[in-house]
Amino acid sequence: MAPSSDAAADGEPSGDVMTYHLKAEHELRIEVDFDRQVTVKLLSGDAEIFGCELPKGGAKTLSGVKCAIFTWHAAQIQIVGKPDACYEAEASAAMRSYLNLHTALEERRKAAVTTTSPTTKGPRVLVVGNTDAGKSTVCKILCSYACRADAMHGGVAAAAGHDHWVPVFVDLDVGQNSVTPPGTICAVPVDAPVDPVDGWPGEAPLVYYFGHASPGENAAHYKALVESMARVLAQRETDDVLARAAGLVVNTMGWTDGLGYDLLLHAISALSIDIVAVIDHDKLTAQLKAHVGSQGGDVQVVKLPKSGGVVTRDTNFRKRARDRMIRSYFYGSRSELNPCASAIDASSFKVFRVGGGARAPNTALPLGATSRMDPLRVAPLPMTRDLERCVLGVLHGDNAALGDADVLSKPCAGIVCVTEVDASRGKVHILQPSPGSLPSKLLLSGTMRWND
Numbered sequence: 001m002a003p004s005s006d007a008a009a010d011g012e013p014s015g016d017v018m019t020y021h022l023k024a025e026h027e028l029r030i031e032v033d034f035d036r037q038v039t040v041k042l043l044s045g046d047a048e049i050f051g052c053e054l055p056k057g058g059a060k061t062l063s064g065v066k067c068a069i070f071t072w073h074a075a076q077i078q079i080v081g082k083p084d085a086c087y088e089a090e091a092s093a094a095m096r097s098y099l100n101l102h103t104a105l106e107e108r109r110k111a112a113v114t115t116t117s118p119t120t121k122g123p124r125v126l127v128v129g130n131t132d133a134g135k136s137t138v139c140k141i142l143c144s145y146a147c148r149a150d151a152m153h154g155g156v157a158a159a160a161g162h163d164h165w166v167p168v169f170v171d172l173d174v175g176q177n178s179v180t181p182p183g184t185i186c187a188v189p190v191d192a193p194v195d196p197v198d199g200w201p202g203e204a205p206l207v208y209y210f211g212h213a214s215p216g217e218n219a220a221h222y223k224a225l226v227e228s229m230a231r232v233l234a235q236r237e238t239d240d241v242l243a244r245a246a247g248l249v250v251n252t253m254g255w256t257d258g259l260g261y262d263l264l265l266h267a268i269s270a271l272s273i274d275i276v277a278v279i280d281h282d283k284l285t286a287q288l289k290a291h292v293g294s295q296g297g298d299v300q301v302v303k304l305p306k307s308g309g310v311v312t313r314d315t316n317f318r319k320r321a322r323d324r325m326i327r328s329y330f331y332g333s334r335s336e337l338n339p340c341a342s343a344i345d346a347s348s349f350k351v352f353r354v355g356g357g358a359r360a361p362n363t364a365l366p367l368g369a370t371s372r373m374d375p376l377r378v379a380p381l382p383m384t385r386d387l388e389r390c391v392l393g394v395l396h397g398d399n400a401a402l403g404d405a406d407v408l409s410k411p412c413a414g415i416v417c418v419t420e421v422d423a424s425r426g427k428v429h430i431l432q433p434s435p436g437s438l439p440s441k442l443l444l445s446g447t448m449r450w451n452d
């Protein structure tokens with residue numbers, strides 16, 4: 001149904017307040033740039049944004065987002081403000097297939113929670129596809145539905161003392177991270193539907209600092225971090241039957257050929273994935289089916305349609321989104337946090353980088369051999385002005401116990417940004433999220449840069 005302008009109905013034409021009457025399985029697609037704000041309100045019916053229900057009468061203020069308000073039945077939505085785009089569309093095909101996948105995952109969870117065998121696990125889903133296929137969105141929907149599911153399906157987890165599932169969301173997309181700052185991979189238990197404004201729950205994520213916006217910068221380091229994370233997750237599942245049953249939902253980057261494909265296969269193996277959901281990519285679906293067939297395991301490859309609403313983001317938008325993510329790490333998404341600028345002694349911590357290092361001359365090698373950089377070489381960096389604007393990961397651990405392998409396997413406690421290196425005074429000025437000494441003296445550098 002066509003939207004109505006509330007102000008116009010009152011005789012005062014204005015485009016700022018619009019009411020939309022959505023039909024069943026339709027969605028209202030909205031794009032709001034970073035410098036605008038639009039408020040959405042559910043007036044009647046039921047509606048959700050990527051699986052997270054809108055409370056009736058409650059308003060959500062959106063800024064710098066592209067999203068869809070979807071209804072399974074019907075809804076009346078009020079929009080206050082001027083979105084950059086706002087239109088209604090039918091979304092049955094995509095949403096029904098995402099719901100079908102969720103229902104299949106739910107059956108696996110129920111089966112896993114009722115068995116005492118530690119080898120029976122809940123679903124471990126990897127979502128793959130090209131850039132702007134809607135991978136993160138599908139992950140959000142699957143996690144949010146899992147959090148709402150137990151109420152929908154009769155309370156299996158409730159019977160075990162929990163009122164809903166807590167699946168783990170794993171984000172392997174270091175360029176467009178959903179939860180933690182760019183350049184990291186993370187795993188976070190999702191204990192509530194993903195709020196369209198507040199984003200993913202940020203409680204106790206397990207984070208590893210890679211330091212680059214593309215895994216291609218150092219694929220060996222990236223793989224080492226995925227393996228480290230997989231070991232920690234496996235331990236958690238050994239200890240906790242509900243965690244094992246709730247399973248994983250894994251988001252990947254949109255790089256699906258060459259090295260990107262190799263990294264997908266590595267993630268499937270490292271995280272013991274048993275369902276690969278491919279969004280709208282016939283060749284990749286066929287390749288993955290052939291691969292898993294040749295491995296003789298029981299990994300399922302399913303194809304999902306792409307939602308017609310997925311918005312393509314150009315390089316500039318992606319860069320701004322990364323900067324915004326770092327900014328909100330320090331300042332909060334609504335500037336509610338107070339980061340701390342401090343000057344620390346250069347001698348009191350160490351900055352490392354992974355990869356590179358001296359290359360042996362080919363003449364020093366056996367005939368026919370070529371010299372290569374060691375991608376896993378861990379090297380200390382001097383405190384020079386080259387570090388200015390660098391985003392550094394602060395690793396858990398301490399200097400005394402440090403070995404190269406630790407730098408490759410330690411999770412990250414947080415990030416800091418170097419604002420100035422004053423070599424003459426031996427001081428390094430950093431922006432850190434909160435006052436006090438750093439959680440450790442081990443800092444990892446990469447190619448991530450940020451200007452406050």
Ligand SMILES: Nc1ncnc2c1ncn2[C@@H]1O[C@H](COP(=O)(O)OP(=O)(O)OP(=O)(O)O)[C@@H](O)[C@H]1O
Nearest residue numbers: 066067068131132133134135136137176309310311
């Ligand atoms: N149905 C929809 N209506 C409107 N916007 C949508 C819809 N689905 C997804 N989007 C938006 O489209 C953009 C791209 O989607 P998403 O981030 O899920 O893609 P992606 O495949 O994970 O991207 P990439 O891996 O390239 O970073 C996001 O801003 C998302 O909010």
